[in-house]
Amino acid sequence: MNNAPDVIIVGGGAIGLCAAYYLLKDGASVVVIDKGEMGHGSSLHNAGYICPSHFVPLAAPGVFAQALKWMLSPSSPFYVKPRLDRELIAWAWQFRKSSTERAMRCAMPLLRDLLVDGSRLMEELSREPGMAFQYARQGLCMLFATEKGRSAVEHEARLADELGMEARLLDRRQLQTMDPGIEFGAMGGAFYPGDAHLLPAKLVQDLSSVLVRSGATLIENCPVEGFVLEGGRIASVKTPKGWYESREVVLAGGAWSPGILRDIGVRMLMQPGKGYSITIPRPPRKPVHPYIFTERRVVVTPFQDSLRFAGTMEMSGLDTSIHQLRIRAMLDAIPVYMKNIVLPPFSDFALWAGLRPVSPDGLPYIGRFRQVSNLTAATGHAMLGISLATVTGKLVAEILGGRPPSHDLALLNPQRFG
Numbered sequence: 001m002n003n004a005p006d007v008i009i010v011g012g013g014a015i016g017l018c019a020a021y022y023l024l025k026d027g028a029s030v031v032v033i034d035k036g037e038m039g040h041g042s043s044l045h046n047a048g049y050i051c052p053s054h055f056v057p058l059a060a061p062g063v064f065a066q067a068l069k070w071m072l073s074p075s076s077p078f079y080v081k082p083r084l085d086r087e088l089i090a091w092a093w094q095f096r097k098s099s100t101e102r103a104m105r106c107a108m109p110l111l112r113d114l115l116v117d118g119s120r121l122m123e124e125l126s127r128e129p130g131m132a133f134q135y136a137r138q139g140l141c142m143l144f145a146t147e148k149g150r151s152a153v154e155h156e157a158r159l160a161d162e163l164g165m166e167a168r169l170l171d172r173r174q175l176q177t178m179d180p181g182i183e184f185g186a187m188g189g190a191f192y193p194g195d196a197h198l199l200p201a202k203l204v205q206d207l208s209s210v211l212v213r214s215g216a217t218l219i220e221n222c223p224v225e226g227f228v229l230e231g232g233r234i235a236s237v238k239t240p241k242g243w244y245e246s247r248e249v250v251l252a253g254g255a256w257s258p259g260i261l262r263d264i265g266v267r268m269l270m271q272p273g274k275g276y277s278i279t280i281p282r283p284p285r286k287p288v289h290p291y292i293f294t295e296r297r298v299v300v301t302p303f304q305d306s307l308r309f310a311g312t313m314e315m316s317g318l319d320t321s322i323h324q325l326r327i328r329a330m331l332d333a334i335p336v337y338m339k340n341i342v343l344p345p346f347s348d349f350a351l352w353a354g355l356r357p358v359s360p361d362g363l364p365y366i367g368r369f370r371q372v373s374n375l376t377a378a379t380g381h382a383m384l385g386i387s388l389a390t391v392t393g394k395l396v397a398e399i400l401g402g403r404p405p406s407h408d409l410a411l412l413n414p415q416r417f418g
Contacts, residue, residue: 005029005217007400008237008246010224010260012038014200014385015378016252017207018393020216021125026397030216031246033239035223039204041254042354042385045277047299047310048200049290050122050387052115053140053192055163056156057107058362058382059098071315075329077297081316087258088315091271094360094417107363110411112163114391117407119196121390126198130210133202134304140195141170141178142292143186143337149295150187157190167192179288183340189291197290197301200386224253226263233374238263248400252378254385255318255355257365266369269417270380272318272355276326277310279350284342296333307341309334313358320353327351358382365414366395376400377414 007023009016012034020030034040070076080088126135144150157167168191175184178191208218225238227249237244253260255272286307291300298311312326334341357380359365365380378396381388391407398405 004245004247005031006246007031007248007250008033008244009250009252010237011041011252011254011257011379012208012218012220013041013043013252013254014039014203014207014389015254015381015392016250017204017211018389019250019252019378019396020211020393021207022393022397023400024211024214024216026401028400030211031219031244032211032216033219033222033224033237033244035221035256037220038208038218039201041256042275042356043204044201044354045279045308045350045352046200046275046354046386047277047290047301047308048197048303048386049140049299049301050119050196050198051140051192051384052112052119052165052194052387053142053160053167054384054387055108055112055115055165056159057098057104057111058358059095059360060104060362061099061101064096064099074323074325077311078313079315079326081314083317085317087269088271091269091360094269098361103361107361107411108159108163110408111363112165114407115384115387116194118388118391119194121394122198123196125390128210130213131206133206134199135196136198137196138289139191139193140197140290140292141175141189141191142294143175143184143189144294145186145336146295153190153294160192165192166194181285182287182338184337185335185339186293186337191289195290198386199303203386224260226260227375229264229372232371234372248374248376250376250378250396250400254379255357257357257377257379264372266372266415267418268365268377268380268414269360271315271358273358273382274312274314274316274319274353274355275310275383276312276322276330277308277352278327278330279352280307280344281305281348281350283307283344285340287338291337293333293337296330296336298330298333300338318355320355322351322353356382356385360417364388364392364412366392366412367409367414368399369414
């Protein structure tokens with residue numbers, strides 16, 4: 001490749017595009033390469049949450065036991081497609097080992113700091129010219145409909161208090177006052193006023209446009225097939241469209257990252273966690289605030305001209321097919337929590353499935369690889385990709401610029417599982 005850029009970013013989702021944004025601000029030349037269109041992996045039609053409230057990692061006490069109960073039911077919030085897969089078994093073993101009180105307590109302050117910083121940076125980004133991705137800081141309310149759900153929500157609110165984060169416990173009457181257009185079936189909830197949301201597809205679109213105007217090159221429909229190593233460095237990036245060279249390479253390939261690394265013998269424990277979304281255009285009624293249906297693991301996001309329901313975690317490999325049973329389970333949850341949301345005919349729904357990159361401990365992979373000196377990971381964000389996109393981009397720019405990272409990256413080591 002003539003005029004090789006300073007940095008090649010593998011993956012054009014929210015993480016890769018934010019990394020490009022901050023690298024450009026540092027004066028680097030950047031090429032972003034994606035196997036599909038920008039944002040296609042898990043960035044386009046997710047819930048769009050910017051959620052400091054999600055400071056508890058995915059691997060938390062009790063989660064593994066609950067997952068075992070759910071994993072064989074195709075309509076449950078967490079489903080594992082039965083198969084003999086060495087990588088899945090290794091991932092599940094590490095997930096179990098990570099689901100401890102000690103590991104959770106160790107991870108929570110870091111996640112809190114990353115999420116708060118990411119929220120601040122996203123709000124700053126929303127005020128930049130060319131950015132119109134419907135950023136709205138309207139908080140987030142976690143609803144419960146059972147006593148077990150109440151216990152879980154109240155426990156998390158207490159953890160938030162320990163970390164200095166505001167969470168307000170609300171009963172049904174207070175929910176009704178906060179959102180008078182909704183008839184709540186939920187018993188109550190916990191409201192996190194520091195959370196925000198945005199339209200993720202517009203974020204990807206706006207970032208892409210700003211990057212191109214700023215001199216970045218975006219290459220779509222060009223799967224990276226691997227790397228060529230010379231002297232412990234990536235000499236070139238292999239694609240069907242040719243070989244690309246650069247000084248530095250950032251791996252932001254989402255759920256496809258482990259396969260990209262396989263060519264150079266580097267292992268990264270990760271599983272694709274399929275999530276679904278249902279978008280209803282111009283709904284007759286929608287809530288003012290975003291919500292999470294705690295027991296059903298369904299999230300609700302009101303946008304300017306649509307209403308989105310999203311959720312589930314399906315471990316079925318690199319498969320983006322949509323299973324109607326899981327869509328139906330999400331729809332069935334709505335009247336349990338919100339009685340007067342009227343759904344249009346099924347044919348009016350916009351259905352989508354995307355693959356989240358899920359590490360065994362629920363923390364992202366951010367940092368250098370030991371045996372490849374010019375390769376930096378920025379992946380494994382699971383459900384927090386939009387929330388952590390800006391802070392990850394900033395950290396990548398700091399790493400590549402030789403500056404001390406603004407957050408301690410020890411727990412995010414991309415090779416922490418060997």
